[in-house]
Amino acid sequence: MSTFPRDVIAEILCRLPVNRVLRCRCVSKSWLALIDSPGFAKLHVTYSLKTNSNNLCLLLRKVDYYGYGKRCFYSIHFDSLNSRVITPKEMTNPLMSSEFNTKILGSCNGLLLISNTVDDTALWNPSIGKYKKLPVMGVGDNPVHVNFGFGYDVANDDYKVVRIVQFSGSEKGCFHSDVMVYSLKSSCWRGVDEQLPYVLRYVDQPGVYLNGSLHWIASAKIEIPASKLELLIVAFDLGTEKWRLVPRPRYTDTGFIVNLVVLGGSLCVYKTYFVDSYSDWGDVDIVLDHVHIWEMKEYGVKDSWTGVASLEQPDRQLGCTVVPLAYSNNRDEILVEQDNRRFLWTGIKEDSIKIVDTGVGTLRGFLHFNSYVYLGSLVQLTSNDDLNKQYNADKGGNKKARKKSPSKSHNSPDRSHSQGNSSQPNTVEKDNSSTRSPPKDAEEIQTIEDEHTSEVEKDVQ
Amino acid sequence: MASSSSSSKTGLKKMLTLKSSDGDEFELEESIVIQCQTIKHMVEDGFSLIPLQNVDTKTLTKIIEYMKKHAEKTESNKEEIKNFNKEFVKGSFDDQFELVSAANYLHINGLMDLLCQSIADRINNKSVRAVREIFNISNDYTPDEEEKVRDEHKWAHEGGEFDESLD
Numbered sequence: 001m002s003t004f005p006r007d008v009i010a011e012i013l014c015r016l017p018v019n020r021v022l023r024c025r026c027v028s029k030s031w032l033a034l035i036d037s038p039g040f041a042k043l044h045v046t047y048s049l050k051t052n053s054n055n056l057c058l059l060l061r062k063v064d065y066y067g068y069g070k071r072c073f074y075s076i077h078f079d080s081l082n083s084r085v086i087t088p089k090e091m092t093n094p095l096m097s098s099e100f101n102t103k104i105l106g107s108c109n110g111l112l113l114i115s116n117t118v119d120d121t122a123l124w125n126p127s128i129g130k131y132k133k134l135p136v137m138g139v140g141d142n143p144v145h146v147n148f149g150f151g152y153d154v155a156n157d158d159y160k161v162v163r164i165v166q167f168s169g170s171e172k173g174c175f176h177s178d179v180m181v182y183s184l185k186s187s188c189w190r191g192v193d194e195q196l197p198y199v200l201r202y203v204d205q206p207g208v209y210l211n212g213s214l215h216w217i218a219s220a221k222i223e224i225p226a227s228k229l230e231l232l233i234v235a236f237d238l239g240t241e242k243w244r245l246v247p248r249p250r251y252t253d254t255g256f257i258v259n260l261v262v263l264g265g266s267l268c269v270y271k272t273y274f275v276d277s278y279s280d281w282g283d284v285d286i287v288l289d290h291v292h293i294w295e296m297k298e299y300g301v302k303d304s305w306t307g308v309a310s311l312e313q314p315d316r317q318l319g320c321t322v323v324p325l326a327y328s329n330n331r332d333e334i335l336v337e338q339d340n341r342r343f344l345w346t347g348i349k350e351d352s353i354k355i356v357d358t359g360v361g362t363l364r365g366f367l368h369f370n371s372y373v374y375l376g377s378l379v380q381l382t383s384n385d386d387l388n389k390q391y392n393a394d395k396g397g398n399k400k401a402r403k404k405s406p407s408k409s410h411n412s413p414d415r416s417h418s419q420g421n422s423s424q425p426n427t428v429e430k431d432n433s434s435t436r437s438p439p440k441d442a443e444e445i446q447t448i449e450d451e452h453t454s455e456v457e458k459d460v461q
Numbered sequence: 462m463a464s465s466s467s468s469s470k471t472g473l474k475k476m477l478t479l480k481s482s483d484g485d486e487f488e489l490e491e492s493i494v495i496q497c498q499t500i501k502h503m504v505e506d507g508f509s510l511i512p513l514q515n516v517d518t519k520t521l522t523k524i525i526e527y528m529k530k531h532a533e534k535t536e537s538n539k540e541e542i543k544n545f546n547k548e549f550v551k552g553s554f555d556d557q558f559e560l561v562s563a564a565n566y567l568h569i570n571g572l573m574d575l576l577c578q579s580i581a582d583r584i585n586n587k588s589v590r591a592v593r594e595i596f597n598i599s600n601d602y603t604p605d606e607e608e609k610v611r612d613e614h615k616w617a618h619e620g621g622e623f624d625e626s627l628d
Contacts, residue, residue, distance in 0.1 A: 005562065008562060015581035020586075026602070032610060
């Protein structure tokens with residue numbers, strides 16, 4: 001079978017979960033080259049998305065109220081949620097810091113946007129253990145809030161981070177915003193011409209990715225009381241870098257919080273309703289009452305918004321949050337995270353609730369967590385520069401540059417070719433702020449080297 | 462060649478002849494054969510005798526069996542097709558590889574999907590050594606190189622016993 005066509009091998013391997021594919025890198029040099037190629041990573045992602053298959057994982061992030069303890073993550077393969085014994089896998093947090101709990105601000109095709117502070121953010125593929133720190137980009141003076149989003153620009157085959165910084169405007173209740181886009185391909189931040197004409201409603205809700213766009217809940221301006229607000233869905237097209245409105249469901253009531261989520265490949269909103277609860281002692285507490293999930297069955301079509309499920313809070317005493325995460329394979333159930341401490345499978349048609357025992361809480365002192373859905377994928381964090389460098393290393397036999405270690409991007413200063421940003425230190429090295437800006441000389445040498453490599457590549461083409 | 466005589470036998474149905482690399486000829490209705498994109502294009506170009514130099518008689522027989530069954534697919538016999546598919550992928554790895562190469566060459570998407578998934582499921586838990594044997598690949602790594610590649614994703618090589626068997 002030595003003449004087995006390469007594309008048939010690819011068709012077979014793209015149906016395996018990530019860890020199995022990675023193991024197959026050891027089979028031979030040609031299999032390694034195939035598996036490491038961007039084309040194969042894309043095929044693998046496309047197949048996983050198309051079949052909604054076995055590659056979904058949950059990432060658990062510890063919520064640490066006391067500011068100490070290990071800030072690591074755990075990963076659980078989606079398929080294992082139904083098995084009797086679940087073994088969550090410990091993941092090393094690339095932004096591990098004693099000061100901050102690392103937040104997850106976006107998830108797309110296996111890459112996660114993670115952040116400690118606005119100056120300390122990275123893209124991370126937990127499945128292959130690779131990450132890349134984003135260059136530091138100042139937020140300006142007195143921002144009201146900073147929001148992020150992360151997704152895939154289909155048109156340009158690029159991954160992009162969007163950062164929105166909002167400032168108080170001159171008119172009361174109005175904000176003006178500064179929108180920047182980081183492109184993985186070019187490795188730099190760039191300003192966006194078209195500014196966001198709305199106010200993001202929820203500071204702690206990052207953009208939700210679907211169909212080449214990022215989505216946020218927003219309103220025209222801030223009003224008090226908040227119930228008077230018209231809650232819109234704004235979308236940022238990562239290809240055209242333009243804002244637009246996406247039709248929202250008709251809200252006939254008030255008194256809820258709206259969140260966006262993607263379930264089963266559709267944009268959904270879930271509305272969380274609260275009620276007053278009186279304890280035996282006469283105290284009043286606001287507790288969660290129920291959650292309504294609406295799905296936009298056909299993207300962009302207003303009339304396709306359909307109510308799909310109403311999740312009642314099973315245990316009011318403990319109830320604070322219910323976060324829908326994903327449909328089950330047969331779409332009969334929705335996996336939800338309840339109160340940051342456990343997972344439930346809740347029936348859509350039938351009123352059933354199954355508690356999933358992840359073993360995380362009792363085993364590892366991981367009492368509270370946030371969870372995120374991500375795809376197991378092989379997508380690399382390489383920019384065009386990295387590809388050039390790789391090419392140069394392969395050509396010149398520079399073993400050091402070729403070495404693949406998780407800290408690769410760490411050690412190689414990224415250059416700032418970006419417009420109007422040449423003075424920004426574009427590299428973050430370790431968490432120590434004193435090493436953040438590379439010596440000027442080193443940066444220049446790096447740029448020259450890169451121009452050289454670009455030429456070499458052109459020659460070959 | 463056979464097309465005009467066979468049309469009379471089967472009424473209005475247009476017939477095609479597939480010829481294997483061993484020289485054997487198989488006569489089939491066009492409606493069955495057009496599941497195969499490569500042949501469909503040849504039919505559109507006016508061919509009625511289709512020589513398949515990369516597909517031997519044994520493999521072609523299996524592929525025709527698959528196409529005939531799947532041409533009968535309706536809403537009501539889903540279970541039957543499912544069982545047929547299950548039986549169809551039971552052969553040895555070598556047989557599966559012959560079939561998948563042919564399905565790839567002939568562009569029969571459904572069959573390609575079925576076979577690739579079945580092979581993927583079967584190698585899912587195999588050891589690296591077993592995968593090499595199954596695909597008849599010689600190890601071109603030095604022990605040091607292989608260890609280095611292994612070390613890059615150590616966790617992928619951990620987690621229980623891997624299957625060393627070759628079937």
